[in-house]
Amino acid sequence: MNQRKILVTAALPYANGPIHLGHLVEYIQTDIWVRFQKLRGHNCLFMWADDTHGTAIMIRARKEGRSEEEVIAEANAEHQRDFAGFQIQYDNYGSTHSDENKKLCGTVWQAIRDAGLVKEKDVDQLFDTEQGTFLADRFVRGTCPECQAENQPGDNCSKCGTTYSPAELTNPVSTLSGSTPEIRTAKHLFIELEQLHGFLEDWTQTGEHLQPEVANYLRGHFLGDPQSTEGAKPLRDWDISRPAPYFGFEIPDCPGNYWYVWFDAPIGYIASTQQWCERNGDSLDNWWKNDAAEIHHFIGKDITYFHTLFWPGMLKSAGYSLPTKVHIHGFLTVNGEKMSKSVGTAFKAKTYLDHLPPSALRYYYASKLGSRLDDIDLNFDEFISKVNSDLVGKVINLASRSAKFVKETGLSTNYPDDGGLFESAASAGDEIAIAYENCDFNKAMRLILELADKANPFVENAEPWNLRKDPAKAQELQDVCTIALNLFRQLVIYLSPVLPDLAEKTGELLNDPLRHWDQSQTPLTGSSVAKFKHMMKRIEEKDVKAMEEASKIEAEQESTQVENNAEKFVDSEQPMIDEPMTEECTIEDFMKVDLRVARIVNAEHVEGARKLLRLTLSLGGDHRKQVFAGIKAAYEPDQLVGRLVVMVANLKPRQMKFGLSEGMVCASGPGGEEVFLLTPDEGSKPGQRVH
RNA sequence: GGGGCUGUAGCUCAGUUGGUUAGAGCAGGGGACUCAUAAUCCCUUUGUCGCGGGUUCGAGUCCUGCCAGCCCUACCA
Numbered sequence: 001m002n003q004r005k006i007l008v009t010a011a012l013p014y015a016n017g018p019i020h021l022g023h024l025v026e027y028i029q030t031d032i033w034v035r036f037q038k039l040r041g042h043n044c045l046f047m048w049a050d051d052t053h054g055t056a057i058m059i060r061a062r063k064e065g066r067s068e069e070e071v072i073a074e075a076n077a078e079h080q081r082d083f084a085g086f087q088i089q090y091d092n093y094g095s096t097h098s099d100e101n102k103k104l105c106g107t108v109w110q111a112i113r114d115a116g117l118v119k120e121k122d123v124d125q126l127f128d129t130e131q132g133t134f135l136a137d138r139f140v141r142g143t144c145p146e147c148q149a150e151n152q153p154g155d156n157c158s159k160c161g162t163t164y165s166p167a168e169l170t171n172p173v174s175t176l177s178g179s180t181p182e183i184r185t186a187k188h189l190f191i192e193l194e195q196l197h198g199f200l201e202d203w204t205q206t207g208e209h210l211q212p213e214v215a216n217y218l219r220g221h222f223l224g225d226p227q228s229t230e231g232a233k234p235l236r237d238w239d240i241s242r243p244a245p246y247f248g249f250e251i252p253d254c255p256g257n258y259w260y261v262w263f264d265a266p267i268g269y270i271a272s273t274q275q276w277c278e279r280n281g282d283s284l285d286n287w288w289k290n291d292a293a294e295i296h297h298f299i300g301k302d303i304t305y306f307h308t309l310f311w312p313g314m315l316k317s318a319g320y321s322l323p324t325k326v327h328i329h330g331f332l333t334v335n336g337e338k339m340s341k342s343v344g345t346a347f348k349a350k351t352y353l354d355h356l357p358p359s360a361l362r363y364y365y366a367s368k369l370g371s372r373l374d375d376i377d378l379n380f381d382e383f384i385s386k387v388n389s390d391l392v393g394k395v396i397n398l399a400s401r402s403a404k405f406v407k408e409t410g411l412s413t414n415y416p417d418d419g420g421l422f423e424s425a426a427s428a429g430d431e432i433a434i435a436y437e438n439c440d441f442n443k444a445m446r447l448i449l450e451l452a453d454k455a456n457p458f459v460e461n462a463e464p465w466n467l468r469k470d471p472a473k474a475q476e477l478q479d480v481c482t483i484a485l486n487l488f489r490q491l492v493i494y495l496s497p498v499l500p501d502l503a504e505k506t507g508e509l510l511n512d513p514l515r516h517w518d519q520s521q522t523p524l525t526g527s528s529v530a531k532f533k534h535m536m537k538r539i540e541e542k543d544v545k546a547m548e549e550a551s552k553i554e555a556e557q558e559s560t561q562v563e564n565n566a567e568k569f570v571d572s573e574q575p576m577i578d579e580p581m582t583e584e585c586t587i588e589d590f591m592k593v594d595l596r597v598a599r600i601v602n603a604e605h606v607e608g609a610r611k612l613l614r615l616t617l618s619l620g621g622d623h624r625k626q627v628f629a630g631i632k633a634a635y636e637p638d639q640l641v642g643r644l645v646v647m648v649a650n651l652k653p654r655q656m657k658f659g660l661s662e663g664m665v666c667a668s669g670p671g672g673e674e675v676f677l678l679t680p681d682e683g684s685k686p687g688q689r690v691h
Numbered sequence: 692g693g694g695g696c697u698g699u700a701g702c703u704c705a706g707u708u709g710g711u712u713a714g715a716g717c718a719g720g721g722g723a724c725u726c727a728u729a730a731u732c733c734c735u736u737u738g739u740c741g742c743g744g745g746u747u748c749g750a751g752u753c754c755u756g757c758c759a760g761c762c763c764u765a766c767c768a
Contacts, residue, residue, distance in 0.1 A: 241766095375761060381718095400727050
């Protein structure tokens with residue numbers, strides 16, 4: 001067999017959230033396919049990375065008060081932890097926020113420029129003045145201009161279905177700050193994809209690279225049919241830039257503008273490969289500019305057009321290899337329903353692993369996954385019965401019912417006559433391999449289980465438990481068990497892309513590691529047999545219930561947080577109207593004000609004062625400040641003693657009627673009873689400066 | 692609104708270029724066995740192939756209309 005060079009990618013997980021069982025459909029599918037190719041002896045690489053750019057990450061970092069780099073580093077670690085937990089094995093895990101990626105983006109960009117595909121257009125977009133950012137549609141809500149329904153999303157009305165641009169909304173509100181955004185015009189860069197129409201028509205419609213329903217979808221929706229009466233439809237220009245602020249890479253020849261996340265994300269596939277090449281002394285062109293190397297992308301149907309139109313267009317323009325195949329899968333439903341975070345059916349990878357073994361899900365997905373785009377359903381009753389009856393009851397049962405009879409003797413030195421069982425299972429290998437190759441994993445599993453269904457009756461008829469009672473039949477007993485264990489081993493080799501763990505344990509049991517598909521074609525003889533240990537536990541309903549329960553609790557906790565956030569979003573605009581924004585100041589201006597954390601060590605009423613309390617503030621050590629604060633109506637002195645506040649420490653002391661005030665305590669609110677002191681978060685210490 | 696995909700036994704699905712009485716696993720029923728993680732083996736019940744038209748000697752399979760579900764609908768991802 002010729003050794004193929006195969007480069008595989010899965011969609012890049014977005015660094016803004018945890019991995020859940022829906023993601024894992026794809027990642028497990030990809031991993032199985034990669035493991036299968038490696039098992040067949042091909043030179044196969046799985047190149048992967050986190051997708052790190054875009055508004056969502058930027059907003060999240062702001063909310064959490066840390067840098068984007070911190071957010072994505074944490075996500076990266078969590079993601080890789082989850083993948084390890086599910087035995088997903090990749091050759092490199094990079095990040096789209098890497099030097100390699102930045103450079104490659106520049107190269108691809110230049111090529112696209114040189115090809116004359118880039119043009120500039122002005123775009124009207126809503127701008128959140130409070131957050132200082134342009135708003136993507138999903139960060140805007142407002143009243144539908146058509147039917148007046150309130151609180152509608154930025155792109156179309158959920159009541160009447162009208163589509164519009166966010167700028168057309170009546171009373172638009174930014175969901176980030178609750179403020180009213182204004183329309184601003186900004187320059188955007190576009191790629192004129194239509195110039196590549198002919199190429200994309202050819203590439204998508206050859207039938208080689210895409211599943212037929214995907215090709216139909218693209219033709220029906222984007223490309224049009226040149227043969228039809230309506231003819232081809234022009235492809236729209238692709239808006240490839242975002243004005244600052246944006247978390248991403250700044251476009252070198254267009255300062256102040258950044259590549260849209262979907263531009264740099266797929267280039268991350270190449271960047272990840274480059275990291276691998278540098279580590280392993282290989283050249284990038286060997287993989288991405290080499291007709292002898294195949295490139296396979298695994299993605300979900302939601303990101304079809306990025307990978308089947310824009311991406312091939314980019315690759316073509318930049319002179320890289322085009323995808324050999326884009327494998328597109330459907331979504332996961334849970335017990336027949338769409339996954340839902342709020343109901344708690346979007347099970348996190350970690351939650352699953354806390355209660356259930358990874359192999360079970362890997363096998364269950366494999367038994368459901370086909371080469372088409374149908375959604376697959378995770379039904380827990382079926383999950384339990386499939387794993388238990390197929391794997392434990394049928395496959396592993398072969399070993400557990402025969403291994404201990406040959407623990408002393410090992411396997412027979414010559415493979416006995418098994419009535420052609422091994423031979424016919426060996427020849428079924430080709431069909432199973434084809435099913436794997438075509439991503440028809442469900443078919444592969446069906447074929448393998450058919451073999452198991454033939455192996456068990458063999459043991460049944462041979463009755464090794466009776467043979468062992470008669471010392472004269474020792475040889476026969478060893479032969480029967482040699483056959484049973486070889487049939488078992490053969491099944492495990494076929495299953496090993498799905499169940500690497502089982503393959504490992506089987507290798508140990510029979511003292512012969514399973515490394516290559518071809519080992520399924522020759523019986524193993526004369527090998528010693530180790531003491532049999534359970535290779536996989538039956539799934540118990542209580543474990544599934546425990547996981548469901550844990551997930552529900554997580555969902556409830558999160559939804560409380562979301563509600564709290566939602567309240568912020570309906571905030572009144574009144575404060576901003578009452579006190580409009582002051583003029584811009586520089587960082588230097590700000591730094592003149594020395595804000596410090598202080599502890600109120602004493603608070604008392606001031607005789608004769610209507611509004612003031614006398615506070616004694618400690619900045620640590622002997623540093624004390626006396627401050628008269630106009631908060632008498634809002635706070636009782638007793639409530640204040642001991643708590644931390646923020647004060648202006650270098651304010652010029654001011655002689656007041658009742659004494660010298662040596663600073664100010666920070667508070668918000670219009671005054672009177674509505675005064676709210678600022679409180680530093682736990683952990684801050686008196687005397688620390690606020691930056 | 693437009694488009695894609697799906698609809699076969701209680702459940703999950705196979706059904707190749709249209710060709711005899713439509714299949715498998717699980718679940719259900721009956722029996723056997725006891726080596727094995729209450730595992731295994733044998734036998735067995737179940738279908739208006741979403742609905743209605745059409746093409747054909749013949750349709751689960753092709754065409755068409757309808758119904759239902761899922762998904763997509765480009766400066767949203």
